[in-house]
Amino acid sequence: MIDHETAPRLRVAGLAKTYNTKRGAVPVIADLTFDVAAGEIVCIVGPSGIGKTTLLKCLTGLQSTTSGIASIDGKAIDGPPEEMALVFQEYTRSLMPWLTVEKNVRLPLKHLHLPAAEREERISSALVAVGLIGAETKYPWQLSGGMQQRVAIARAIAYRPEVLVMDEPFASVDAQTRFELEDLCLRVRAQFGMTIVIVTHDIDEAVYLSDRVVVLGERPARVTEIIDVNFGGARDQLTTRARPEFAELRTTIFELIRKAG
Numbered sequence: 346m347i348d349h350e351t352a353p354r355l356r357v358a359g360l361a362k363t364y365n366t367k368r369g370a371v372p373v374i375a376d377l378t379f380d381v382a383a384g385e386i387v388c389i390v391g392p393s394g395i396g397k398t399t400l401l402k403c404l405t406g407l408q409s410t411t412s413g414i415a416s417i418d419g420k421a422i423d424g425p426p427e428e429m430a431l432v433f434q435e436y437t438r439s440l441m442p443w444l445t446v447e448k449n450v451r452l453p454l455k456h457l458h459l460p461a462a463e464r465e466e467r468i469s470s471a472l473v474a475v476g477l478i479g480a481e482t483k484y485p486w487q488l489s490g491g492m493q494q495r496v497a498i499a500r501a502i503a504y505r506p507e508v509l510v511m512d513e514p515f516a517s518v519d520a521q522t523r524f525e526l527e528d529l530c531l532r533v534r535a536q537f538g539m540t541i542v543i544v545t546h547d548i549d550e551a552v553y554l555s556d557r558v559v560v561l562g563e564r565p566a567r568v569t570e571i572i573d574v575n576f577g578g579a580r581d582q583l584t585t586r587a588r589p590e591f592a593e594l595r596t597t598i599f600e601l602i603r604k605a606g
């Protein structure tokens with residue numbers, strides 16, 4: 346499924362970011378280089394405040410880089426690319442409270458000018474994928490946190506981005522929902538072939554979801570190591586997490602982050 350032969354879907358090359366503040370220049374990212382292949386799931390981990398969100402903002406064109414580039418399919422990213430969708434941790438701020446679940450999911454499709462039948466099919470299949478059938482006419486504030494995050498993910502899926510970028514997407518939901526949403530990510534990748542980049546603080550989550558884990562360290566940030574996770578596409582919350590290799594990878598990544606912090 347993962348195509349390492351052709352150009353990478355995403356490329357981060359020599360990316361650096363310094364914030365200019367009233368108190369002077371704050372270098373946050375020194376030099377990051379890594380690729381993400383089409384159909385790959387890559388998690389980005391690192392100590393708190395290392396610059397993970399800053400990296401995602403550069404990667405999604407929400408802010409400029411100081412030097413180096415991020416590119417998608419060979420095109421430099423200098424604003425939010427049409428081929429990307431973003432899911433943030435704070436679903437309460439990303440959903441429109443005055444719109445129903447169905448209308449929230451429908452919203453970004455307006456820009457795509459799709460034939461009506463395809464538009465409706467995308468909305469309903471996204472709602473099915475996240476398990477929200479029956480909740481279409483509810484408003485976000487009538488739903489639990491986990492359900493709201495499902496709406497945010499359904500909205501991203503319906504858009505069918507080539508690349509789905511998520512910043513701590515499951516940090517605010519309970520453990521059971523978290524597992525369900527992780528499995529949803531794996532299904533979305535299998536079903537739509539999406540490339541997925543996730544920032545997470547949860548090392549187990551990174552190992553469970555990733556084909557590769559990018560570990561950030563040093564301040565300003567550099568890539569400490571890129572860890573391959575060779576579990577294939579089909580994973581299971583019980584059996585995959587019980588594998589001895591899972592524990593080894595967890596320990597390796599934990600030690601790298603502890604040293605980097």
Ligand SMILES: Nc1ncnc2c1ncn2[C@@H]1O[C@H](COP(=O)(O)OP(=O)(O)OP(=O)(O)O)[C@@H](O)[C@H]1O
Pocket residue numbers: 364365366371373391392393394395396397398399400
């Ligand atoms: N707009 C900004 N202006 C100045 N400094 C900023 C700005 N945004 C972030 N920073 C600083 O950059 C550093 C990295 O922040 P960032 O949020 O990218 O890290 P993070 O790894 O995502 O953090 P966490 O793990 O806590 O979520 C922090 O020291 C933060 O204070």
